[in-house]
Amino acid sequence: MLAVPFPSNADTITVCDITHLSIIQLQGPQAKAFLQGQLTCNVMTLAEQQWCWGAHCDPTGKMNSAFRLYQDNDETLMLILPTTLIEHQIAQLQKYAVFHQVTITQAPFNLIGLIGTDLLPWLQQQGLHASQPGLYSLPQDEAYVLIDNPHQALLITLSKTQPSWLPEPSTRQPGYLWQQQDILQAYPYFEAAHVQKFIPQMLNLHAINGISFDKGCYIGQETIARLKYRGGLKRALYVLAGSATQPVAIGDQVAWQLETGLKKVGEVLQVVQHEQVCILTCVMNNTLAADATFKLVADELSHLTVQARPYTIPT
Template structure:
């Protein structure tokens, strides 16, 4: 199924909003200044990414999450179990149109009338625009900013998505779900899957799993482009990359070829 790029958001409000987010999410939320955003993730106990998001601090006690895949209502319901006596309110606004805005400094966040604008350098993302568009997708694939199809939620470790590079994972803060496993991979290594930017020989749905010699070594994330040039972010097994590192393209069992143009470590 094609990926849904509607803006699905979650608001955390209250005196303990930042402390709650700091304890639950993998990024260093306490370092986030008002009027800025950072990448963040919510992990399960095994360190796998349940949600990836832009986390914006709109006020001292207000945080806004823009999910890069997944369902905000389900995430809020799961998070609610950890609120206990914390002074934090979780609100799930209705899904809104997501569109491309003018250039704005990366990590800037601001409100414009009823919309929220997140700066991404040579463009911005507008939550609540009058009309949706997806022109932001191609430059973000070039940047290595993944959008997670439903079949990848709870299946991938942060390092496989290059989240350390995006500063979505902090190692100098207190504990959070999955922190021990993620830190062990960071300091000791051992991960055998990494993210790459690839050019595809033909269109295919985001989230597709591709096989080579019967093994499912290629997980496509988001796919963008037209018939002339189709690019995607893909998590590929290191063994497969090493086996074909001198080959111009990877031919899959599905009759699709892909060419690696850029690779990212953790």
Template sequence: MTLTVSQPQWSVTEEIPELVFCNLSHLGLLSVTGEQGRSFIHGQVTTDISSLSADQWMWGAHCDPKGKMLASFRAFSINDALMLMMPKDTLAADLPQLAKYAVFSKADLVDASDSWIILGVAGQDANTWVETQFGEVLEPVTAISNGVIVKDGERYIIVLAAETSDAIIDKLEQPIYASSVWQSIEIKAGYPNIAAVHQGQFVPQMCNLQAVNGISFNKGCYMGQETVARMKYRGGNKRALYILTGTSKNPISLESQLELALEAGFKKTGTIIEYAQSGEQLVLTAVLPNDTTDAAVLRFADDETSSLSIQPLPYALDDE
């Protein structure tokens, strides 16, 4: 079963409809099983996998030995499998990195993306729809007969086994929006969705991972821990994730260059992490110098008519 997008257009300036369904085809699932699967992943990532219960999910990151992120992800369980949800291109690039070390453990790592359908549900009526279909959902992760429901505030990510998803998909009476709609929602949440092109560029704190509880400073050793801990206890982080909104007459990409307005002109700055664009309207997250003020004005280097402004983060942020 595949989700057919019937409403691909979306204006990032619009309010979320009362009920919106999104095809999260941009996300993949890395399945971790085996006798030592969880302990192996625990020793590789920033979050405390050993404390992850069946009804919880966590943000986390996998870093290289220098503490630079190779992937950011949500971790949760489906039955006996630990799942790491991340962009598909990131998964394809990160799986071989994890597999190099998994050969020394009784752990099986598999790209399970094709076995699951991932549906996003948002809007003020999302809770009513979910509870009508699946019953009361109170915990961050709720097991259902053919998958799980990941509750993220007032939003839901429903992970359904592909071969049994027809019964639910056929009940969707609303249009199914493209993944860019969900990305616009997560951008406004200030989430650190790292693409493959960003591998090896940022220490987790540069993408605000600590602000979404994606770093445990009390767990044991993991890949890159020394750098991550030093940045917390000794400082030195000079970058952070920002939310920007604005306009551009050109289609943008993750490689588009940002410029900061100064008195003497414009200066190249920052890196785009994720974006959603509809026509000339767009929202994006970008890693910028953390002394960038809320009043800063930015644009794209290839579009002098473009304009971007910084929006408030929905969480507290500090140098830790």
């Protein structure tokens, strides 16, 4: 069984206050059309009670951010992304928004993570008629529930008043418990240190329906399409887990353990650590053997192995 920094209690629902993620709101009669020409995902096919992964790139195809996207209504869409990217991402979108009827702001909503083996039945007990991943409205609570998978959901509260069925804030858990789940799912989040460093396929967005290859033009499309149709993708996002005797930080170097020494292969994108147990994401060469072992360059006693992703990478 995989050792994680914070093992979950299978018999309870864990409720987390999330501050490491924030929301960008795009609002206006041209919001949807504007984003269609900006993002890797197909915004025009996004329906109510749906959400998807996506990315926004620079003209060379390098990512400004990866995010969860959902539609509030025909004129309001939301991007959920790391808080460290909010200022940069708003500025990048505003560069292209000057000729569109759309406003771009950071939304003042609260994010609360819900984790548990019996999450869906528990949500149904709270009055949410949800049986599968999707976006569900709780109008009586001025909130949405974005169900990511059967064991993980985001509660998005639109007002300071929170649903009465939530536990008191003093009993909630920190957001890194939710971040640990995102890492286990091999999701493509990264922080400000890695802005414009990766093409979306390097973070596996094509494997989680975060790229549409038939939607038409958008920023960075030429590079992304060339990588698909001409080949040449040599890197992918991996999940590594194991032990570390020193604090692990975003940007730390990861190395492949060879008989002759260490070979640097990537940097830490996301990490959760407790004592000497850590789990992280890293972009590495996609031909590395599944049983390869790794170390953190700054921690000689560290030991990391590759963990299985919950999805397959298209060939």
